[in-house]
Amino acid sequence: MTKTSKISRRSTLLGLGAGASALAAGGVLPGSLGFAQAQSSAPIKIGFQKHATGIGAAYGRWYDVATNAAAARINEMGGINGRPVEIITEDDATDPGRGAEVLEKFANQHEVDVAFGTLFSHVVIGSAPRAGELKLPYFVVSEGHHVASGMLNRYTLQPGITDVKSQVISMAPFVADNLGKKVTMIYPDFAFGHDHRDFFSQAIEAQGGEVVAKIAIPPTETTFTRYFPSIPRETEVIYHVMVGPAVLTFVKEMGEFFGPSRPEIFGFIDSLEAVDIQSPGLEFLEGTYFWEGMPRYKQANESEAASAYRAAVGVNDSGAAIDDPANVATYAHMFGCWETMHIIKAGMEAADYQGPADRSKLIEAVEAMTDMPESIEHPQGEKVFNGKTHQTFGKQYISKVGDGRLDVVHTASIEDGLYEDEVDYTTQSF
Amino acid sequence: MVAGPAFAHAADQGFVLLLPTTAYITGGAATVAATILLLVCLRPGQIEVILRPITLPLKRGRGRWCNWGQIAASLCLMLLILIGLRGPTDPQANLMPLVLWTIWWMLLFMVQALIFDVWKWVNPWPGLHRLLAPDHKAPLTLAKKLSIWPAVVLMAAFQGFVLADAAPNDPGRLASFALGYWGFTVLGMTLFGRKSWLGQVECFSVLFALIGTIRSVRGSAFGVPGWQVFHGNQFDLSHAAFVIIILASGSFDGLYETFWWLDQLGVNPLEYPGRTAMIWPTTLGLYTSMLLLTCIFALAVYLGTVLVNETASFKIAFIRFSITLLPIAIGYHFAHYFVTFLVQIQVVVATLADPFALGWNLFGLGSRPVRVGFLTVPDTVKTIWLTQAGVVVLSHVLAVILCHRTAEALCTSRRDILLLQLGLSILMIFYTIFGLWLLSSPRGA
Numbered sequence: 001m002t003k004t005s006k007i008s009r010r011s012t013l014l015g016l017g018a019g020a021s022a023l024a025a026g027g028v029l030p031g032s033l034g035f036a037q038a039q040s041s042a043p044i045k046i047g048f049q050k051h052a053t054g055i056g057a058a059y060g061r062w063y064d065v066a067t068n069a070a071a072a073r074i075n076e077m078g079g080i081n082g083r084p085v086e087i088i089t090e091d092d093a094t095d096p097g098r099g100a101e102v103l104e105k106f107a108n109q110h111e112v113d114v115a116f117g118t119l120f121s122h123v124v125i126g127s128a129p130r131a132g133e134l135k136l137p138y139f140v141v142s143e144g145h146h147v148a149s150g151m152l153n154r155y156t157l158q159p160g161i162t163d164v165k166s167q168v169i170s171m172a173p174f175v176a177d178n179l180g181k182k183v184t185m186i187y188p189d190f191a192f193g194h195d196h197r198d199f200f201s202q203a204i205e206a207q208g209g210e211v212v213a214k215i216a217i218p219p220t221e222t223t224f225t226r227y228f229p230s231i232p233r234e235t236e237v238i239y240h241v242m243v244g245p246a247v248l249t250f251v252k253e254m255g256e257f258f259g260p261s262r263p264e265i266f267g268f269i270d271s272l273e274a275v276d277i278q279s280p281g282l283e284f285l286e287g288t289y290f291w292e293g294m295p296r297y298k299q300a301n302e303s304e305a306a307s308a309y310r311a312a313v314g315v316n317d318s319g320a321a322i323d324d325p326a327n328v329a330t331y332a333h334m335f336g337c338w339e340t341m342h343i344i345k346a347g348m349e350a351a352d353y354q355g356p357a358d359r360s361k362l363i364e365a366v367e368a369m370t371d372m373p374e375s376i377e378h379p380q381g382e383k384v385f386n387g388k389t390h391q392t393f394g395k396q397y398i399s400k401v402g403d404g405r406l407d408v409v410h411t412a413s414i415e416d417g418l419y420e421d422e423v424d425y426t427t428q429s430f
Numbered sequence: 431m432v433a434g435p436a437f438a439h440a441a442d443q444g445f446v447l448l449l450p451t452t453a454y455i456t457g458g459a460a461t462v463a464a465t466i467l468l469l470v471c472l473r474p475g476q477i478e479v480i481l482r483p484i485t486l487p488l489k490r491g492r493g494r495w496c497n498w499g500q501i502a503a504s505l506c507l508m509l510l511i512l513i514g515l516r517g518p519t520d521p522q523a524n525l526m527p528l529v530l531w532t533i534w535w536m537l538l539f540m541v542q543a544l545i546f547d548v549w550k551w552v553n554p555w556p557g558l559h560r561l562l563a564p565d566h567k568a569p570l571t572l573a574k575k576l577s578i579w580p581a582v583v584l585m586a587a588f589q590g591f592v593l594a595d596a597a598p599n600d601p602g603r604l605a606s607f608a609l610g611y612w613g614f615t616v617l618g619m620t621l622f623g624r625k626s627w628l629g630q631v632e633c634f635s636v637l638f639a640l641i642g643t644i645r646s647v648r649g650s651a652f653g654v655p656g657w658q659v660f661h662g663n664q665f666d667l668s669h670a671a672f673v674i675i676i677l678a679s680g681s682f683d684g685l686y687e688t689f690w691w692l693d694q695l696g697v698n699p700l701e702y703p704g705r706t707a708m709i710w711p712t713t714l715g716l717y718t719s720m721l722l723l724t725c726i727f728a729l730a731v732y733l734g735t736v737l738v739n740e741t742a743s744f745k746i747a748f749i750r751f752s753i754t755l756l757p758i759a760i761g762y763h764f765a766h767y768f769v770t771f772l773v774q775i776q777v778v779v780a781t782l783a784d785p786f787a788l789g790w791n792l793f794g795l796g797s798r799p800v801r802v803g804f805l806t807v808p809d810t811v812k813t814i815w816l817t818q819a820g821v822v823v824l825s826h827v828l829a830v831i832l833c834h835r836t837a838e839a840l841c842t843s844r845r846d847i848l849l850l851q852l853g854l855s856i857l858m859i860f861y862t863i864f865g866l867w868l869l870s871s872p873r874g875a
Binding site: 054090 | 443444445447520599690693698701707872874
C-alpha cells in the first residue's frame, strides 16, 4: 500500500524542481547510481512528522522542502545502502497529542525505519516518550535543549541542528566584546523566553558583563510602549527575543521610544523568521544585530556547499523562494532537515542497516559520530556531535542589518557554544 | 522545559496589527448605524417594493441534467474517499481534505449563497440512490412536525467536528467520517425516502437550501439579495435554531483562535498546545456560544415585542427575525476562510495534477508554484483585510434591511415598525463591532 509519493509534490511546487536541476547542472550530484546492489530494493522509509497545519505551518512548509530536497539528492546518489529513500509525511498539526499518534502510525501502520523532522519543542516532548516505547529512532530538528538536558530517551537524537542553550551562550563573547557589558533583556514570559534569560544571564556574567534588567512581556501583549520606560539608562545593549504576531508592533514602538539615540540592539532571528527584513516598520532595525542559524542572505564568501544547498532548496540570494520572492524561507532552521537526512544516511551505512531489527545498531552508529566537516551534507558548517547527549554543536552566525539585508559580522566557534554534559544516554539500555 | 521556535509566521497578522483597525471598526459600525437611520426615513411599504423580485421570461430546464450532475458528484465523492483512505497521508497532498474543505466548504458555500443553486448539481447523496432505486417506496415516514430539527442536531455535531476534532484534516480520518455519513444518509433515504431525509435530516442539503434563500437569483426571478426570504418560504423554530447555530459557529470559529479567548483559558497563544489539548474547552465554548447567541438574540427580539403597541407574537418574531441573520452568517463564512482559500485553492489545483500520487503532472498543473508570499506584502495584506471587513459590514447592512422588511411584515404603524427592531438594531451594531474586532485580533491557534 503506497501512502506517499517518494517526493511530495509540495516540495516541487516550492522550488525543489528548479533546485534539484541546478544541483545536477552544477555537477554536485554524481548522477543516479542505481539501487541494484542492495540485498533488498525495498525503500528505506523515513516518517516525516510535519507541521503541515497549526501554528508551525510556515516552518512545516520549508522543512518539507528541505527534507524532500535531501531525499532527492540521496536517491540521486544511489539511496541508502543501495535502497531508495521514501518520505512518508504525516501532519502532526503542531500538536503534541497528535504528534504521539503520528509516531504510532509511523511504527505500526507505515512500518517506517525512522521518524524525523519535528520542530516545535512541545511536540518533540509530547512525542519522544512514545518513540521510546515504540523503540523507533526519532531524529528531531527542534533546536530545543530538551534532548541534551536529559529529559528524553535514547531513541531521540538531535544531530542536525544546535540547541538553544548552545546558541545563546555562544553569543555572549561577541555581545560583551563588541556591543556592551550592561544588558537589558526583553523576552516573552514563558519557557522560550525564560531559557534565553537563564542561559544568557549566566553566559554574559562569565564574560564580565551583567544583565541590568529583565523585562518579561506577557505572551498575549500586543502593545509595548509601557514596558520601555523600565529599561535602565545605563543599558548598553538590548537583547530581545520577542515572538508572535506582535513582533512588528514591538519593533515599531521600540523605534518610536528611542528615536535616533538608541543603545546597541541584539536579537534572535526567530522573531523574524520567514519575515522580510525590509518590511515597513522594521526600519528601526537598521544597524542592529541578529543571531542566525544559517545566513539568510547569500554572503560574498558563501561556501560552495552552502550555495549548492541554497539552490537545492530553491531559495534565492535574499533567502526567499526563487519562484515566489515574497515568500521568505525559514532559513535559519531548515538546514537542520537537510543535514539530519544525510546523518541518517551516514548512520545507516555505518551500521549496515537492513531493517527495523537494526534500529539499535543505527542509534549506536550515530552515537559514535563525532566530527562532521563542512560539506554538501553539512552546508551550515562543520559540527561536532556529542553521542552521550545526542546533541550536535556547530558554528553560530551574528549578522548586522544594513541596507535592508543581513550580513554576517561574526561567526561564533563551536567551542563558544560548548557546555558540560547533562546526561549520558548511552548508559540507557535499548 | 524548553520551547523551540515559538512562532510560525509573524507577517500577515503582524501587518494587520499595524493597520488603524480601530478607525476601520468605528467606520464599519457607523455604516451599519447609518443604514438603520436611513431605513427609519423610509415610508412603510417602500422596503417591500425594493425587495420585490423581477421575473424574466426565461425557460426553465427540466432538471434531468442535474440528476446526472448528482450522479457524477456521487462518483467524485467515492473517488475522494478512496484517495483519502489510500492516498498520500499529507493533508496538503491529498485531494480528500483539499476538495472537501477548500472546494466544497469554502467555495461552493459562497457560490450557493451568491451565484446559483450549485447544490442542485453537486449534491452527492441522491444521485446513485436514484439511479439504483428510481421508484423507491420508503417503508417508513418521517414526521412532518419534526421539521428540520434532526438537521439542526446534525449541523451542531458537524460544527463540533470542524472546530473541536483533533485532526479534521487527516485524509484517512476525514474519508472514514464521509463514508460513515454517506452510509447513514443512504440508510435514511432508503427508510424514509429521499425527499424527506434530504429535506429534514441531511444537514448539508438543509444548509445549502437555507443559504440559497439569500441569493439574488431563484429560477427566472431576480432581486435584491434576501428577497426570497419573503417570497414562498415557510420557516419555523427549527429554521431559526439552524440559522443561529451556523452564525454562532462562524462567530466562535473566529473567536477561539484569538489571543483574548486563549488568555481567558490561561493558554499561551505563542505556545499553543494543539487541538488535542483543546478538545473540551473548544467543544464547551462552541455549544455555549450557540446558547448565548440564542439568549442574546431572544432578548433583542423580546425587547421589541414588549415596546410595540400592536400585538406581536414573540415566537413568530423570533423565527422571522432569525432568518435575517443569514447574511451575517454568510459574510462571516467568507471573511473567516478568505485568506486560507487564497492559498489552498492553489494547492488544490497543483494536487489535481497528480490525484493518486503516482508522479503525474496532468495538464502541467503540477508545475504551478503555490505562492504564499503575498501574505507578507503589507499592501496586499491591507487589501485582503479591507475586503474581509467590507464583506462583514455589507452583510450586516443587508441583515438590517431584511430586518426592517420583517418588522414591516409584523407591524403596521411606523412607530411600531421601528420599536420592534430597536433591540435588534443595537445587536446589529455591536455584532458589526464584534465581527471586525475578530478580524483585527491577533490569533494563536
